[in-house]
Amino acid sequence: MWNMLKKDFLTISRDRSEVLVLLVMPFVLIAILGFALGGINQENQGIAEIPIALVMSQDFDQELQDFEQRLEDEGFPREMINQVIESAEAIDPAIMLKNLLLAPELEGAIATETGYQSTEAQQALEDDQIAAIITIPEQFSYQTLIAIYLDEEPNASIEVKVQDYEQIRSDVIESVVTNFVDQYNFETSIALATEGEAVETALNNEAFGETTYLSTRDPVSAFQYYTIGMAVMFALYVAATVSSNAFKEKETHVFARLMVTGEKPIRYLISKAVAATVLTALQLAILFILSGLLFQTFANQDLSFWLGVSVITLSFAVTVGSVATLLTAIALQFNNDAISAAFSGGIVTIFAFLGGSFTPVEQISPVIRMLGNWTPNGAVMTAYLQTIQGLSFGAVMPMIYRVLVMSIVLISVAVFIFPKRRLA
Amino acid sequence: MLEVEGLKKTYKTTKAVDGVQLYLNKGESVGLLGPNGAGKSTTISMMSTLITPTSGDVRYNKKSVLKHPDIIRPVLGVVPQEIALYEELTAYENMRFFGKIYGLSGRKLENKVDEVLELVGLSDRKKERIKRYSGGMKRRINIAVALMHEPEVLIMDEPTVGIDPQSRSYILDMVRKLNREKGMTVLYTSHYMEEVERLCDRVYIMDHGHIIASGTKDELKSILSGEETVFVEVQQMSLKLVEQLVAHEAIQKVTEVEKGYKVIATKGEDLLADIFKLASTIDVKITGIHVQTPTLEDVFLHLTGRKLRD
Known part of the structure; x- marks a missing residue:
């Protein structure tokens, strides 16, 4: 498994366009949106009385x-x-x-x-x-x-x-x-x-009642908001990248070569899930750390905050991994990578909007917020923002459970679809 | 050792492979010759358990590999027609990756990588990414990956397509070495007749999904024992000469080649004299003439009426 992971990591990290999409673009957008909307957002986004x-x-x-x-x-x-x-x-x-x-x-x-x-x-x-x-x-x-x-x-x-x-x-x-x-x-x-x-x-x-803790902290800053918003949006591209890579492996007959060696298809599929999970976790960690270092986004946070952020990050990474698994299964089964293109070209943008990556959607409509919380990025974005505002881990858990259940469903469908033994 | 029995593969209404029968004995080098689209790659894919046949079976040591693919996969090395490598990785990384997939590790893996890189002559370029390699170098690494686990049977699907003569010659020498010195059983698929002639003990000729002839090279050439091939080089190409030659009762086929014509005719004493006579009557100057012993290409032409590379 480590062998497969290392290979995926090396192939993706050596592709400049992928690095650009997965790391450089979100970081640039965090900087632009953070500086541009800092004043406006501070007023609108904080927890008003x-x-x-x-x-x-x-x-x-x-x-x-x-x-x-x-x-x-x-x-x-x-x-x-x-x-x-x-x-x-x-x-x-x-x-x-x-x-x-x-x-x-x-x-x-x-x-x-x-x-x-x-x-x-x-x-x-x-x-x-x-x-x-x-x-x-x-x-x-x-x-x-x-x-x-x-x-x-x-x-x-x-x-x-x-x-x-x-x-x-x-x-x-x-x-x-x-x-x-x-x-x-x-x-x-x-x-x-x-x-x-x-x-x-x-x-x-x-x-x-059920939940605990009280938030008396500062409102969410624009940098915090857009660091989370852009990170969860661009994390979804990892799924498309991994599935496109898998399709490329099939197109270039590397997948067939792997199958001839006796490699089990299910192990291959799992390797894609794990690769996407690890890549997403790394991507989010890099974005958070860079944003924190350069823009003081998460200054003076305590250990419990970082623990909460870590749990949310890992849960989301697993969900992106499961999305990658499903996209891979569809692309390989139907011998067509249109699904990855549709995902990165359209679905990510829709999910990002619903989830609130571009703007706090609860200000537009509670219905959109509700819908957004049923997208993986929207659910974890809510969880991250709640954590930033000092809400307890217990308050955040429902969203984490939600994305983990999504992951189980997506992986189950992917395993069902994926070709079990031969290519045709 | 490896037998293919009545293998068929149908895609909707197209029969890609239609009842192929062939066998490989241990240590043999067998050629599968046929033009593009003959069904060679599909046959190989079914033999290597990659695709499921519509009917028929493949047996390794009498056991069905279609029912038990795991019995053949560890002993089978497949060199696909395409460059099935990670272009972003170096040759060394690709070989280590596939070596580990085959279960090698530690010192054994490192030694094997070095040994195979030496064999394909790319030890000094191993740290370069595949995408920076020339076509010939990519082909050699494509073969090298299939040799990492020392397979008993090596199936090569057109391993020299699109490369320079020097790399081709290197690859052919390497395959011969693997077969002769290491006793590796080789199934070599190609539409280059000269490669198959150079490497293989026995040959299967395939066309339109069927095996149309098989045997040793001499057995196949004996199909043409009553014929001879004459190359006629002329100063100026002439349609009239072609018409005259085709009209000759001993001549069966005339095809245009560079600077002249290739004539297949029934063996006879006066053929060359007749050709000179025909040319002089229409003022065509013959600048050269030679008689060639039959090749597998001629056999294929004889059997199908087409050239291998048509």
Whole structure:
């Protein structure tokens, strides 16, 4: 396999036109677009303040009384009840969440409006006045407290209703809530444990939501945006390059020569997948590193950022590898390289547009954004941008899963199509 | 050792190969002679398990290689008509690549690369990319790659097409050396009759997908034992002379060649005298005349009515 990979790498790297397309062109475009659109994009692309509604349907005082009554019913001594009620006020999750959302640290990132009733908030969401509704339901505080102190099954959940699941800002809101839940669980456990009681975490993630972390970082810069946009677009050309190379091998009878040696066709196909994967990973790494060194695109990023970027890059590289496999299978089976030409000449451009390589498409239409997130480049572009904005790895995972599933489907189809033994 | 039985290949309505029968004994050098489009390359592709025949079989040591391609692939070296090499890689890189595909590694691989490069006379040019090679050098590396695993059977499909006489001669000497000194069984396909005559013990003549004649070179030439070929060189070409020659009862065929005519005629005592007489009657000056023993080209012409390179 290494032998085949080395051969593919050498043949492609020695072809100047390929190097030009795969490395020089994207880099030049990053530079041009980064400098030209820097100012404009900075304004438009950053996470603008996200307006949300916090609807608090519970009545904390009433629920605290209900909780006190419950403790009495359970036969707790009065002194202990007073102690618990006193600490319960301090750890009420609804109040803590409200304080978090209104905290100065979130100023400029999230604008929380607490005056809405449930129906008004719903209307505001539909009218695009707000991006999300966070609802604290009735009995929330009561349910939380009995879960914590009486170790009952938690039956409390914060409802988060977002305007558009595909938008990055929706992810931000979900992250805020889930981060809060994680933090709350952790701190509550610590607080109770330090009073000498062995306490299990009563509130679990499932009761509240799925995603974590909060982004308070700078907006995505033009250089960051176009480094990602151009890199994921030009990475798709690797697939066409590899499949064209495979077709050239068939045309020049090298493929036939390989088959005469006893080389298995499936091994050959796998070698193309691996070659495209490695080449894509290298191409992306080179573009990111060059952009970082010359334009300070990813300055001051921590290890977790680079880890996230690495995982996304590898996942995307695998997907490009699977696209290359499919193109190779089609070209060789039908003895025609038109598919590679059509891919590099048209499909890449369409995918690049839908995926947002040229411009942030969510500003044009949420439908295009949604479609774009179903292209391999669009999905990973969203993942990269989320990572740049500091979203958690968990928030990015759905897009990674998406491209990995795409890869499995593409490879399966390619293996099905590819000639199994002989050429005719 | 290697037998081909009733091999057929049909593409839609075209019969590319139609019931070919041939065999190769161990250590033999066998020629497959025929014009372009005769079906030679298709036959070779089926023998090397690259394409599936419509019917028929190929057996190696009595076992069907169509059912078990893995029995022949390790012992078979195929030199395709095309330059099946990576043009962007050097000769050395190409040979290492294919050597590794054949399972060689380490010192054994390096030694083999050096040995084969020496054999094809390109040791001093091994670091150059194939695309910078001349046609003859490319042909030699094309052969070299097929020799990396020391095959028992070497199938060569028109290995000298489009190269200079010096490279051709080098390749022919090399093939003879492989056959005579290393005992390699060779199936040599060509439409150059002189190559096949020089290299091969036995010859199959193929045309329109059929084997039309086979045997040793002498056996094939004996087909023309009752005939002789006379080259008549004239000062000026003359259509009238052609008409006169064709009208002669002993002459079967007259074809135009450089500076004169090639005459195939039934052997007879007075033929040369008759030719001089005919020429003098129409004032055509004969500047030279010689009688040639039959060649395989003549045999092919006799059998098909066409030249090999038509």
